[in-house]
Amino acid sequence: MADASIEFKGSSFTLTVLHFKTSKLIDIRTDLEKKVNQAPDFFYLVPVVVSIEQLEGNVDYQAIKNIIEEFNFTFVGFTGSIAKEQRKLIRELGFSFVNTAKANVSQKPVIEEPEIVVKEPIVVAEKPIEAAVEAEANSYSDKVHRGQIRSGQQVYAKDQNLVIIGSVSAGAEVIADGSIHVYGSLRGKAIAGAKGHHRAQIYCQDFEAEMVSINGNYMLSESMEKYWGDPIYIQLTDSELTLSKLI
Amino acid sequence: MARIIVVTSGKGGVGKTTSSAAIGLGLALKGHKVVLIDFDIGLRNLDLIMGCERRVVYDFVNVINGEATLNQALIKDKRVNSLSILPASQTRDKDALNKENVGKVLKELGEMYDYIICDSPAGIEAGAMMALYYADEAIVTTNPEVSSVRDSDRILGMLASKSRRAEEGLEPIKEHLLLTRYSPKRVEEGEMLSVEDVEDILSIPLIGVIPESQAVLKASNAGEPVILDTESDAGKAYQDVVDRLLGEKVDFRFLVAEKKGIFSRMFGG
Numbered sequence: 001m002a003d004a005s006i007e008f009k010g011s012s013f014t015l016t017v018l019h020f021k022t023s024k025l026i027d028i029r030t031d032l033e034k035k036v037n038q039a040p041d042f043f044y045l046v047p048v049v050v051s052i053e054q055l056e057g058n059v060d061y062q063a064i065k066n067i068i069e070e071f072n073f074t075f076v077g078f079t080g081s082i083a084k085e086q087r088k089l090i091r092e093l094g095f096s097f098v099n100t101a102k103a104n105v106s107q108k109p110v111i112e113e114p115e116i117v118v119k120e121p122i123v124v125a126e127k128p129i130e131a132a133v134e135a136e137a138n139s140y141s142d143k144v145h146r147g148q149i150r151s152g153q154q155v156y157a158k159d160q161n162l163v164i165i166g167s168v169s170a171g172a173e174v175i176a177d178g179s180i181h182v183y184g185s186l187r188g189k190a191i192a193g194a195k196g197h198h199r200a201q202i203y204c205q206d207f208e209a210e211m212v213s214i215n216g217n218y219m220l221s222e223s224m225e226k227y228w229g230d231p232i233y234i235q236l237t238d239s240e241l242t243l244s245k246l247i
Numbered sequence: 248m249a250r251i252i253v254v255t256s257g258k259g260g261v262g263k264t265t266s267s268a269a270i271g272l273g274l275a276l277k278g279h280k281v282v283l284i285d286f287d288i289g290l291r292n293l294d295l296i297m298g299c300e301r302r303v304v305y306d307f308v309n310v311i312n313g314e315a316t317l318n319q320a321l322i323k324d325k326r327v328n329s330l331s332i333l334p335a336s337q338t339r340d341k342d343a344l345n346k347e348n349v350g351k352v353l354k355e356l357g358e359m360y361d362y363i364i365c366d367s368p369a370g371i372e373a374g375a376m377m378a379l380y381y382a383d384e385a386i387v388t389t390n391p392e393v394s395s396v397r398d399s400d401r402i403l404g405m406l407a408s409k410s411r412r413a414e415e416g417l418e419p420i421k422e423h424l425l426l427t428r429y430s431p432k433r434v435e436e437g438e439m440l441s442v443e444d445v446e447d448i449l450s451i452p453l454i455g456v457i458p459e460s461q462a463v464l465k466a467s468n469a470g471e472p473v474i475l476d477t478e479s480d481a482g483k484a485y486q487d488v489v490d491r492l493l494g495e496k497v498d499f500r501f502l503v504a505e506k507k508g509i510f511s512r513m514f515g516g
Contacts, residue, residue: 147407148403148450150400150401150403150407151397151401151404152401152405153404153408166450167450169448170400170448171397171400171401172404185447187448
């Protein structure tokens with residue numbers, strides 16, 4: 001379908017999940033009102049997936065959708081580990097059911113649908129994009145580059161780890177879907193886990209990087225003074241980059 | 248076939264033309280047949296530094312366009328007859344140059360000379376790319392200063408990827424680092440990058456360190472390449488560069504600030 005006017009592509013998004021802990025809609029409405037009034041602009045038109053996992057008995061799906069829209073959220077669909085019959089019912093009512101990364105996907109999509117990642121909302125301005133599918137670190141092969149990466153050059157290891165035997169100059173960029181190893185000085189930018197692999201790591205013998213990033217979480221050189229010039233490795237722990245000395 | 252050497256830098260004003268003139272003349276003085284080509288179309292200055300600006304009739308673009316032959320455009324140096332200069336045009340545009348027509352001229356020159364030295368313009372645009380495309384060797388002229396080092400690194404990237412040798416998968420261009428306007432005193436005071444600092448960042452072999460010298464300005468204005476000023480440090484350093492290019496092992500001079508003894512301080516300069 002290369003020449004078609006449209007294209008379906010898989011993509012990852014961070015979506016807010018609203019977990020319903022009770023079917024009592026009166027309580028839901030009270031608590032929602034309190035929450036939304038704390039920061040009305042923040043919640044306005046936010047796409048929301050409703051998790052009904054903790055609910056027992058029959059659920060009034062239509063009523064839930066109505067409440068969500070009453071508070072000006074953009075209703076996306078329902079989610080949660082629920083019985084197949086419930087999912088079928090939701091579909092019959094004309095609502096979407098969104099699979100989580102961990103849930104067993106019993107229906108196989110016929111076309112490549114965008115994979116939506118379910119996440120807790122946190123009142124933070126920016127949040128990194130997480131992959132729906134976690135690639136195993138060991139499954140990537142290495143792309144080896146011998147020699148300097150000069151200023152203005154860019155190397156991208158697609159679906160691979162990147163190993164540079166040499167230094168990465170300031171003004172250069174090294175990017176990998178897997179991990180990045182620099183047997184030399186890292187002075188430019190290193191972007192690991194580019195497609196959303198949060199277990200990717202960055203290793204170098206002499207840390208003088210302008211910027212490092214793992215799975216969209218980045219740090220500028222301004223905040224990395226402590227390890228300047230040392231052999232270190234960088235990993236992502238709970239969405240924060242942590243630096244550790246190599247030896 | 249001649250050896251084509253490009254003198255390039257990325258950054259402007261670091262000493263490419265000064266170095267091209269000095270090294271070209273030095274090689275010729277040693278008996279080799281050398282031609283210097285000014286690739287800075289529109290901002291030509293090689294002929295000024297060589298002192299032959301009043302003998303320019305035809306230029307590089309005239310030859311490319313078939314308006315003159317090489318022999319009509321080439322200017323023989325008055326000091327050494329194995330040295331010639333192909334000046335650039337002052338009025339034309341560098342768009343006149345392309346890979347094919349430059350290649351043709353270089354091929355013709357290659358049969359007449361031992362060394363072709365291409366004085367590159369600054370930047371990474373067409374003029375600089377054209378100057379480095381056919382090179383066998385490159386002298387990357389760098390000042391011990393952060394932006395110059397960064398720009399030199401950029402041009403090294405270009406040499407490794409945009410040259411003919413890179414495109415055809417041949418043996419890569421032989422890169423040399425020429426550090427110019429070096430002041431050992433300022434390095435010791437921590438104001439200036441040292442040779443080691445620059446080598447660490449650029450990682451290419453050093454072919455010479457030219458000390459900051461007032462002789463360079465004098466030489467430019469007089470149209471006498473500084474290598475002829477055998478008294479000056481810069482002149483001597485360029486002589487060392489020429490020797491190293493020809494394969495000799497020469498120790499690096501002018502790296503340490505001269506400690507003036509009490510007598511030279513009282514009586515000397």
